Amino acid sequence: MFSRILKWTGRILLGVVVIVLIAFAVFSFLFRQHVNKQYTVEVREIPIPGDTATIAAGKHLYEIKGCGVCHGVDLRGKIFVDDPAIGRIAGRNITYGKGGLPASFDNKAWLRAMRHGLNAENRTLLLMPSEDFTLMDDHDIAAIIAFCKVQPKIDAPTLPVKMGPMGKVLSVLGKIPLFxxxxxxxxxxxxxxVAKAPTVAYGKYLSASCTGCHKAALTGGDNPVPGGPPVANITATGHVGKWSKEEFITALRSGKTPEGKQLLVKDMPWTMTAQYTDDELIALYLYLRTL
Ligand code: HEC
Ligand code: HEC
Known part of the structure; x- marks a missing residue:
């Protein structure tokens, strides 16, 4: 009797293991299909001016678009996620030093990466938030490229993106925005x-940096980072609808909300929003209040 129970338990366990292995093989297959898909796009070339005003504008954009979160303040690259189950995702070295971009990485390659989310082989970059950057106007994208291109060369190896089993499953399910x-x-x-002024229209333009986490309608929901807290509703129907302009600016510069909450940088990247100018924050405030 007892040995029969053992036998059956063994069979069931074996069955479970086989099912898990098959499921994982399917996810790995689907994952490779996403990664290997080749795109045919026409990259629209635009002038990339190299004057000091453009480069200064590009520096500000590098800060407010959060490039440093994944590529480091000096563009040498930085580990963004390092977890055995999810994987290791690091923004690459985007200087022209050793381990960085090859000399052949020209303006067209920059535009392909920033506006199409594609690498030189026309395959999707992983995690790089190009779906936000593609909404930037010609002036801004040119400025950010101009800034990056003149930064000092740094020799630092690029760690290739390596996804773990859970990372593959979650990205195939669309829970991690990897592609x-x-x-x-x-x-x-x-x-x-676009006209850069404290207006609703400019706020809408800037909100491309918020929709990745706060969702297209800015009403929040599930966190795109596995294990993160739910993302807040930042439309007029959420707390922001009750905040004054000054309270909004304080919250986005210090993480302190009028309700007495301290937002953590690891959840809500307010060190990024702290770099916005007054006009940029006012524009965002005005736009969010229309939603
Ligand atoms: C959330 C993290 C993240 C942010 C923010 C981010 N990147 Fe990236 N970026 C990556 C990762 C990861 C890669 C490497 C992707 C790969 O190898 O598939 C990458 C690759 C690149 C590349 C190389 C493209 C290529 O063909 O190899 C460039 C250029 C780049 N990023 C520029 C930027 C700039 C400029 C910004 C800010 C406007 C930015 N990135 C913001 C994660 C990020
Ligand atoms: C990387 C994801 C991420 C990005 C990008 C992001 N947020 Fe958030 N934000 C969050 C999360 C998560 C919370 C909730 C944090 C918590 O509950 O502790 C939050 C909270 C907030 C709050 C506080 C809301 C409240 O009710 O207390 C405001 C305001 C806010 N975000 C504004 C913005 C704006 C504006 C942008 C774009 C410029 C932005 N966020 C970009 C993740 C993000």
Missing amino acids: PAENIDHHYHQPVQ
Whole structure:
């Protein structure tokens, strides 16, 4: 009797292991399909001016778009996630030093990466949030490229992105935004320059940096980072609807909300929003209050 129970338990366990292995093989297969898909896009070339005003504008954009979170303040690259189950994702060295971008990485390659989320082989970059950057106007994208291109060369190895089993499953299920090229309208023709002023329209333009976490409607929901807290609703129907302009600015510069909450940088990257100018924050505030 007892030995029969043992036998059956063994069979059931074996069955479970086989099912898990098959499921994992399927996810690995699907994952490779996402990664290996090749795109045909037409990269629209634009002038990349190299004057000091453009480079200064590019420096500000590098800060407010959070490039440093994944590429480091000096562009040498930085580990963003390092977890045995999820994987190791590091922004690469984007200087022209050893281990960084090859000399052949020209303006067209920059535009392909920033606006189409594609590498030189026309395959999707992993995790790089190009679906936000593709919405930037010609002036801003040129400025950020101009800034990056003149930064000192740094010799630092690029750690290739390596996804763990859980990371593969979650990205195939669309729970981790790993494949930017899939979420980009590759025919979008960006405006030359949007008007930069404390207006609702400019706030909407800037909110491209918030929708990745706060969702397209900015009403929040599940956290795109596995294990993170739910993302807040930042439309007029959430707390922001009750905040004054000054309270909004304080919250986005210090992480302290009027309700007495301290937002943690690891959840809500307020060290990034702290770099926004007053006009940029006011524009965001005005826009969010219309939603
Ligand atoms: C959330 C993390 C993250 C942020 C933020 C981010 N990147 Fe990246 N970026 C990556 C990762 C990861 C890679 C490497 C992707 C790969 O190898 O598939 C990458 C690759 C690149 C590349 C190389 C493309 C290529 O063909 O190899 C460039 C250029 C780049 N990023 C520029 C930027 C700039 C400029 C910004 C800010 C406007 C930025 N990134 C913001 C994660 C990020
Ligand atoms: C990396 C993901 C991420 C990005 C990008 C992000 N947020 Fe958040 N934000 C969060 C999370 C998560 C919370 C909730 C944190 C908590 O509950 O502790 C939050 C909270 C907030 C809050 C506080 C809301 C409240 O009710 O207390 C405001 C305001 C806010 N975000 C504004 C913004 C704006 C504006 C942007 C774009 C410029 C932005 N966030 C970009 C993840 C993000």
